[in-house]
Amino acid sequence: xxxxxxxxxxxxxxxxxxxxxxxxxxxxxxxxxxxxxxxxxxxxxxxxxxxxxxxxxxxxxxxxxxxxxxxxxxxxxxxxxxxxxxxxxxxxxxxxxxxxxxxxxxxxxxxxxxxxxxxxxxxxxxxxxxxxxxxxxxxxxxxxxxxxxxxxxxxxxxxxxxxxxxxxxxxxxxxxxxxxxxxxxxxxxxxxxxxxxxxxxxxxxxxxxxxxxxxxxxxxxxxxxx
Amino acid sequence: xxxxxxxxxxxxxxxxxxxxxxxxxxxxxxxxxxxxxxxxxxxxxxxxxxxxxxxxxxxxxxxxxxxxxxxxxxxxxxxxxxxxxxxxxxxxxxxxxxxxxxxxxxxxxxxxxxxxxxxxxxxxxxxxxxxxxxxxxxxxxxxxxxxxxxxxxxxxxxxxxxxxxxxxxxxxxxxxxxxxxxxxxxxxxxxxxxxxxxxxxxxxxxxxx
Numbered sequence: 001x002x003x004x005x006x007x008x009x010x011x012x013x014x015x016x017x018x019x020x021x022x023x024x025x026x027x028x029x030x031x032x033x034x035x036x037x038x039x040x041x042x043x044x045x046x047x048x049x050x051x052x053x054x055x056x057x058x059x060x061x062x063x064x065x066x067x068x069x070x071x072x073x074x075x076x077x078x079x080x081x082x083x084x085x086x087x088x089x090x091x092x093x094x095x096x097x098x099x100x101x102x103x104x105x106x107x108x109x110x111x112x113x114x115x116x117x118x119x120x121x122x123x124x125x126x127x128x129x130x131x132x133x134x135x136x137x138x139x140x141x142x143x144x145x146x147x148x149x150x151x152x153x154x155x156x157x158x159x160x161x162x163x164x165x166x167x168x169x170x171x172x173x174x175x176x177x178x179x180x181x182x183x184x185x186x187x188x189x190x191x192x193x194x195x196x197x198x199x200x201x202x203x204x205x206x207x208x209x210x211x212x213x214x215x216x217x218x219x220x221x222x223x224x225x226x
Numbered sequence: 227x228x229x230x231x232x233x234x235x236x237x238x239x240x241x242x243x244x245x246x247x248x249x250x251x252x253x254x255x256x257x258x259x260x261x262x263x264x265x266x267x268x269x270x271x272x273x274x275x276x277x278x279x280x281x282x283x284x285x286x287x288x289x290x291x292x293x294x295x296x297x298x299x300x301x302x303x304x305x306x307x308x309x310x311x312x313x314x315x316x317x318x319x320x321x322x323x324x325x326x327x328x329x330x331x332x333x334x335x336x337x338x339x340x341x342x343x344x345x346x347x348x349x350x351x352x353x354x355x356x357x358x359x360x361x362x363x364x365x366x367x368x369x370x371x372x373x374x375x376x377x378x379x380x381x382x383x384x385x386x387x388x389x390x391x392x393x394x395x396x397x398x399x400x401x402x403x404x405x406x407x408x409x410x411x412x413x414x415x416x417x418x419x420x421x422x423x424x425x426x427x428x429x430x431x432x433x434x435x
Contacts, residue, residue: 023413135374214371
């Protein structure tokens with residue numbers, strides 16, 4: 001198909017995708033189901049049951065399989081259908097398989113790549129350790145515009161300096177030695193997701209993270225007002 | 227005298243009342259109102275019961291109440307000896323009231339979108355969806371902050387009538403063409419709500435599995 005660029009895109013914060021849950025997300029207009037089995041492994045799939053096209057993000061997780069809410073067909077991590085409740089004796093054919101995308105975590109952020117043959121490297125901002133999750137939030141503004149506007153936007157943090165961390169990544173350095181990593185998710189023509197994590201002493205305590213999360217709401221207002 | 231609920235199965239507002247009655251394990255009688263397509267809530271007979279022509283209405287031992295939020299407060303105040311569902315302490319009471327008003331106010335845009343899509347109501351659907359998204363954003367921001375603080379519910383460490391009042395039209399948003407993609411904290415809160423003991427599903431809201 002070659003419909004999507006070979007690039008890693010953030011789709012959420014790892015800690016907000018609970019084990020045993022299935023969640024919806026949209027990347028470049030393409031609907032995704034993000035689900036996590038009880039073994040903790042995250043899965044990112046096309047949000048479509050191969051049986052009748054029902055959204056798998058409406059589904060429910062049993063053990064380490066995702067079940068479609070419509071007829072209960074069960075799928076294991078690789079996408080393969082392993083159970084059809086209406087035909088309990090049947091071993092589902094190998095051809096019944098959900099469309100699976102890569103799912104990986106770095107800096108507390110969940111990333112995927114929708115390209116047919118992904119080969120680009122994951123965004124690299126140094127060591128994995130030391131990042132604290134702040135929050136995900138969505139802004140009514142296209143992803144490219146959001147990246148541009150972030151440079152001048154008022155986030156209410158003193159001495160904030162915006163930088164570019166690569167494709168779809170913005171950073172904000174503050175006067176107090178705090179680094180915010182903002183991974184931008186292109187949702188659609190008029191919407192972008194911001195998945196924000198922070199590194200530094202000032203992001204350790206929950207009270208400090210709460211304060212920073214509120215600043216991100218302010219930032220969202222500033223981005224939408226421009 | 228028994229509690230009687232003037233009820234419609236597909237109404238999110240009636241569902242709020244049923245949720246609390248079930249959480250408290252109270253027996254009640256149901257008077258079914260044919261809201262759609264019968265429009266029985268606008269009939270002359272029903273307007274004698276509620277001149278606003280809205281459901282739910284609760285009859286409880288000579289007290290007749292309209293407005294889901296008012297009914298929730300009445301039931302909690304009268305029947306919940308633990309005080310858990312309607313806390314009276316100054317730290318929580320005002321906040322619970324604030325979110326009850328939000329549930330009956332801003333959040334009803336999600337109900338409007340659903341009335342349009344499911345029951346053919348004529349209204350500005352784009353405005354309804356936009357306003358519903360604005361309300362969900364407010365609630366998701368709040369629940370995100372609660373998550374960071376280590377909390378799971380809208381107010382305090384336990385579910386309250388504020389959670390009950392905000393739950394139905396949030397969970398039913400898809401019926402009005404409004405997705406939950408942008409609201410991770412809201413999704414986790416809904417999942418926690420559905421896991422509560424004695425939680426009852428309704429059409430469009432599955433039992434937690």
